[in-house]
Amino acid sequence: MCTWIIEKAEMEGSAKGPDGWFKLAQANVYYDHPYDAPLDHALVIDFVKNPDKPEGRVAVEISAESAKRLIESIQTALETGEREHALG
Amino acid sequence: MPKYEGLLAETVMFEGDDGDVINAYMARPLGDGPFPGVIVVHHMPGWDEATKEITRRFAHHGYVAVVPNLHFREGADSSPDDAAAVSRAAGGVPDDRFIGDADGAASYLRKLPYFSGKLGMIGFCSGGRQTYLAAGRMDVLDAAVDCWGGRVIAQPEDLTEKQPVAPIDYTADITIPLLGIFGQDDGSPSPEQVDATEEILKEHGIDYEFHRYEGAGHGFFATDRPGFRPIQAKEAWGEVFKFFGANL
Numbered sequence: 001m002c003t004w005i006i007e008k009a010e011m012e013g014s015a016k017g018p019d020g021w022f023k024l025a026q027a028n029v030y031y032d033h034p035y036d037a038p039l040d041h042a043l044v045i046d047f048v049k050n051p052d053k054p055e056g057r058v059a060v061e062i063s064a065e066s067a068k069r070l071i072e073s074i075q076t077a078l079e080t081g082e083r084e085h086a087l088g
Numbered sequence: 089m090p091k092y093e094g095l096l097a098e099t100v101m102f103e104g105d106d107g108d109v110i111n112a113y114m115a116r117p118l119g120d121g122p123f124p125g126v127i128v129v130h131h132m133p134g135w136d137e138a139t140k141e142i143t144r145r146f147a148h149h150g151y152v153a154v155v156p157n158l159h160f161r162e163g164a165d166s167s168p169d170d171a172a173a174v175s176r177a178a179g180g181v182p183d184d185r186f187i188g189d190a191d192g193a194a195s196y197l198r199k200l201p202y203f204s205g206k207l208g209m210i211g212f213c214s215g216g217r218q219t220y221l222a223a224g225r226m227d228v229l230d231a232a233v234d235c236w237g238g239r240v241i242a243q244p245e246d247l248t249e250k251q252p253v254a255p256i257d258y259t260a261d262i263t264i265p266l267l268g269i270f271g272q273d274d275g276s277p278s279p280e281q282v283d284a285t286e287e288i289l290k291e292h293g294i295d296y297e298f299h300r301y302e303g304a305g306h307g308f309f310a311t312d313r314p315g316f317r318p319i320q321a322k323e324a325w326g327e328v329f330k331f332f333g334a335n336l
Contacts, residue, residue, distance in 0.1 A: 004176050004179055028177050
């Protein structure tokens with residue numbers, strides 16, 4: 001069913017929405033029925049400016065397979081970054 | 089010669105829980121009535137187009153139907169998805185607030201001259217859970233339809249400050265007929281969970297009927313999702329209208 005189970009991660013950085021860039025506070029991540037994507041369930045990430053307000057939100061709704069590819073891409077990009085730029 | 093058909097659908101405002109004015113989408117047939125009422129309870133993604141379409145469907149079938157915006161307080165002027173995102177991040181709609189808003193919808197309907205006085209409720213997904221809850225907690229309903237509501241039976245770790253009591257714990261207080269629509273491929277509620285709910289309904293002697301559909305999963309009424317099952321959905325919609333027709 002639709003759930004309110006959610007994972008939250010504190011964010012440092014910016015996101016760009018229809019009104020331009022804003023400072024990010026949090027990312028909310030959940031797997032549930034999407035609003036727009038034609039999928040039965042989707043991995044949804046809400047990048048939000050303020051968790052208590054509807055304004056300032058950049059949302060993605062992607063399939064589970066897409067989410068797994070995204071995780072791999074993020075992991076690879078971070079590892080490359082650490083190598084090339086001596087991060088971490 | 090076919091009869092003249094027409095309906096009116098519009099946004100309305102009424103007092104919900106704690107006297108807060110919230111909005112709702114209402115649809116009704118044109119004419120003097122009397123029309124029985126249906127409160128439609130939207131799913132967690134919000135007060136969306138699909139739910140409003142369902143509301144108009146009830147009007148087409150002769151009901152005055154209203155779907156309260158349960159996320160109004162999280163984003164009165166926002167798009168339904170943004171308001172739903174805030175509601176979800178805050179732990180979902182508090183059960184007490186839902187009951188207050190549903191009572192507000194019922195009071196609003198009672199003031200309408202074309203309302204027959206008979207009132208049903210139907211809810212989908214989290215709205216199915218809320219409908220089961222309302223069947224036990226509200227005394228103004230005459231019939232209720234739970235469409236694949238999960239967590240009717242909740243584990244202790246599922247209970248929160250906003251959803252502090254499992255709906256199943258109100259089963260003894262249900263005095264109205266209850267219809268349940270479920271897909272056998274659903275994971276929440278799973279067929280086993282539906283069976284467990286049915287056992288408790290039987291124990292308490294509740295007037296209920298459950299319909300389980302093979303080859304259908306969660307939310308199989310949704311025409312814009314891959315899980316749409318037209319044959320099962322048509323049959324189940326038939327059960328819904330038969331049930332409301334007999335009880336409202």
